[in-house]
Amino acid sequence: MKDIDLGDINFSNMGSWPLAGKAAFIAISCLFVLIIGYFSDLSSQFGQLSGAQMQEQQLKQDYRTKYGKVINLDTYKTQMKEMEDSFGAMLRQLPSKTEVEDLLVDISQTGLSSGVEFKLFKPENETFVDFYAELPIQMSMTGSYHQFGSFVSGVAALPRIVTLHNINIKSDDKTGSLTMEMVAKTYRYLDTDELATHRAEERKKKQGNRR
DSSP: OOOOOGGGOOGGGGGGSOHHHHHHHHHHHHHHHHHHHHHHHHHHHHHHHHHHHHHHHHHHHHHHHHHHHHHTHHHHHHHHHHHHHHHHHHHHTSOOGGGHHHHHHHHHHHHHHHTOEEEEEEEOOOEEETTEEEEEEEEEEEEOHHHHHHHHHHHHTSSSOEEEEEEEEEEOTTTOOEEEEEEEEEEEEOOHHHHHHHHHHHHHHHHHHHO
């Protein structure tokens, strides 16, 4: 076979090339096309592989999270039951609407048994908060430190929830007597009709604010 001199190759007249030259050119062209196609396809596949790896990591994380929840499901159920029991016990400490008057009498009787003298005992208007109502009571009384302490302890021992706020004790310089002012708050749960009315009013307020 005659040696091919690359300097004598004329690309504008490829038809005159010897058969060996034509075959070599076709082989090189095919190989070039295959290489370009191979790397172009690999680039696309590398992108897909990267996306699949990221998805795999996310799925593994989701699996670990869900597996942890399944493993601890019994613990969660136990905790939920304990919370429900605790909530039920607290709810039972809230008086109903008909029991509030009895509770006010209990607070007043606690004051009298402690030896304090009420100067003011004034229930205010109820405030609705979520599923319960809050009833503040303005109170002012005279007595000694020991009597005040006995009254506070007596209120804390009541079977119903009563909280004391804004306690202020002051002395009368002329008489030497002590006066204690405070706000006592008691709470009651809302019955079904009251709760429905309260929530309907809350929805109306929210809709009005949006406008």
